[in-house]
Amino acid sequence: MTVDRRTVLRTTVKLAALASAGGLLTACGDTGRRRADPGSFAVRPGPVDPSGTVDPAWPAGEGPASPSPTASAPTADGPAPDGAAARAAASAPPVPPVLPPLAAGTPFEVAYGPRTGRNVALTCHGSGDPALATALLETAEKRGVGLTVMVVGSWLDQQPQMARRILDGGHELGNHTQNHQNISAMSPDRARDEIAQCAERLQRLTGSIGRWFRPSAAQYATPMVREQARAVGYEHVLAFDVDPRDYADPTAAELQRRVLNSVRGGSVVALHLGHRCTVDALPGILDGLAKAGLTPVTASRLCA
Numbered sequence: 001m002t003v004d005r006r007t008v009l010r011t012t013v014k015l016a017a018l019a020s021a022g023g024l025l026t027a028c029g030d031t032g033r034r035r036a037d038p039g040s041f042a043v044r045p046g047p048v049d050p051s052g053t054v055d056p057a058w059p060a061g062e063g064p065a066s067p068s069p070t071a072s073a074p075t076a077d078g079p080a081p082d083g084a085a086a087r088a089a090a091s092a093p094p095v096p097p098v099l100p101p102l103a104a105g106t107p108f109e110v111a112y113g114p115r116t117g118r119n120v121a122l123t124c125h126g127s128g129d130p131a132l133a134t135a136l137l138e139t140a141e142k143r144g145v146g147l148t149v150m151v152v153g154s155w156l157d158q159q160p161q162m163a164r165r166i167l168d169g170g171h172e173l174g175n176h177t178q179n180h181q182n183i184s185a186m187s188p189d190r191a192r193d194e195i196a197q198c199a200e201r202l203q204r205l206t207g208s209i210g211r212w213f214r215p216s217a218a219q220y221a222t223p224m225v226r227e228q229a230r231a232v233g234y235e236h237v238l239a240f241d242v243d244p245r246d247y248a249d250p251t252a253a254e255l256q257r258r259v260l261n262s263v264r265g266g267s268v269v270a271l272h273l274g275h276r277c278t279v280d281a282l283p284g285i286l287d288g289l290a291k292a293g294l295t296p297v298t299a300s301r302l303c304a
């Protein structure tokens with residue numbers, strides 16, 4: 001009897017999420033006071049699981065949301081659909097990921113989770129070489145770890161397949177603007193457009209704009225950026241409290257040291273896809289977190 005590796009991984013991720021959910025507190029770090037919503041949302045985020053027991057990144061079912069239009073093998077129920085039926089199935093809207101509800105009182109901008117808890121969130125700015133991105137995802141998946149990828153919209157234009165690849169690996173997706181420019185220096189209209197363009201791509205590719213927005217070229221969102229994120233439809237901004245600067249390509253050993261010397265319960269760590277040092281350092285980072293009694297989870301699990 002053989003066991004599919006993805007099935008094992010999915011079970012591992014879900015069990016880890018279930019084990020950690022009971023110990024989470026009901027507050028997350030905030031970098032400012034919550035303000036009233038200035039208006040209606042442009043697009044809607046994905047569904048929320050009311051039970052809170054479903055891993056945030058796994059959509060209903062397995063594999064990509066739409067079947068391949070080129071599939072021709074017969075199924076248990078009969079032959080594969082003809083070309084017209086396959087094309088219709090492939091054009092069906094993608095199934096959005098199911099997210100756990102966040103704890104009551106979760107602030108609009110989250111910089112860290114409960115400090116008395118033992119969970120941490122490893123987040124990644126999403127762009128760069130897709131081969132390196134895939135290697136990082138696979139490294140995390142082998143350990144049953146879900147990452148939170150704050151994706152750049154222009155990267156999705158070049159690598160649209162990565163959206164489903166990230167979700168199907170048990171990870172979470174968020175918005176990191178369309179072009180990764182200094183959003184804090186933009187006009188309100190331009191900043192909103194940067195957020196909305198990336199949100200549109202996430203909606204089209206995954207069925208959801210994602211729960212989290214992270215400003216580009218900034219650790220925290222300015223009041224103006226917060227307002228524009230709300231206008232697009234985001235209820236939460238995801239900042240971070242640990243920045244090991246892996247974008248500068250330190251050695252793997254140095255990157256591990258930076259992360260492990262700074263991380264503590266509730267931390268949100270900012271890493272990057274597309275850097276070899278991050279791929280090489282991740283196993284040691286995960287080992288160090290385990291030794292310290294810390295559990296890496298997605299951002300939604302951190303604040304569930």
